Amino acid sequence: MENAARSGLVLQLQEFTQATERYVESTSRHYGTHRTDMHALGVIMQYQRRGQLPAPRDLSRELKLSSPATTAMLDRLERLGYVLRQRSDSDRRIVRIALTPLAREHGQLMFRPLAESIGEILQEYSAEQVALISGFITEATAATERAAKHAASQPDQQ
Numbered sequence: 001m002e003n004a005a006r007s008g009l010v011l012q013l014q015e016f017t018q019a020t021e022r023y024v025e026s027t028s029r030h031y032g033t034h035r036t037d038m039h040a041l042g043v044i045m046q047y048q049r050r051g052q053l054p055a056p057r058d059l060s061r062e063l064k065l066s067s068p069a070t071t072a073m074l075d076r077l078e079r080l081g082y083v084l085r086q087r088s089d090s091d092r093r094i095v096r097i098a099l100t101p102l103a104r105e106h107g108q109l110m111f112r113p114l115a116e117s118i119g120e121i122l123q124e125y126s127a128e129q130v131a132l133i134s135g136f137i138t139e140a141t142a143a144t145e146r147a148a149k150h151a152a153s154q155p156d157q158q
Contacts, residue, residue: 013140020114021035023114024038027110027111030110031080031106031110032080033076033077033080033082034073034076036063036065036073037073037076037077037082039063040059040063040073040074040077041077041082041083041099041103041107043058043059043062043063044059044083044097044098044099045099045107048098048099053086053096053097053098054096054097055094055095055096055097056070056071056074056095056097057070059073059074059097074097077103081100081102081103082099082100082102082103082106083097083098083099083100083103084097084098084099084100085097086098
């Protein structure tokens with residue numbers, strides 16, 4: 001692949017990311033949440049898909065938030081009815097965060113239009129093409145995470 005084509009693809013990925021962020025922003029406004037709240041709900045969903053519940057410190061780390069900011073966010077999400085703080089039976093100091101049925105219901109409503117729109121596009125591709133695209137997205141996500149870790153390890157340039 002030519003360098004121009006590679007550069008063009010990277011720009012397209014950037015545009016896709018920005019469009020996705022705009023979608024999240026407009027959806028979050030509609031449901032009375034902040035962008036960070038939406039990201040937190042996504043992180044909690046990822047943990048739950050792995051059969052785990054995150055602790056507040058996990059959310060702080062994943063979202064790059066201070067402990068007070070994480071607490072304020074969890075308070076907001078709890079007031080909205082989207083999360084529950086669950087204390088461990090064995091050690092009451094341990095708190096885990098779980099999504100409520102309302103969060104799942106609203107999450108489906110929030111992202112159904114996006115999923116349906118992208119699903120329509122995917123209908124035009126063969127199973128092999130979808131597998132190729134899926135592999136690329138998995139690798140691009142991992143590369144982006146590596147780049148973010150690298151960027152975070154660099155000294156401030158102020």
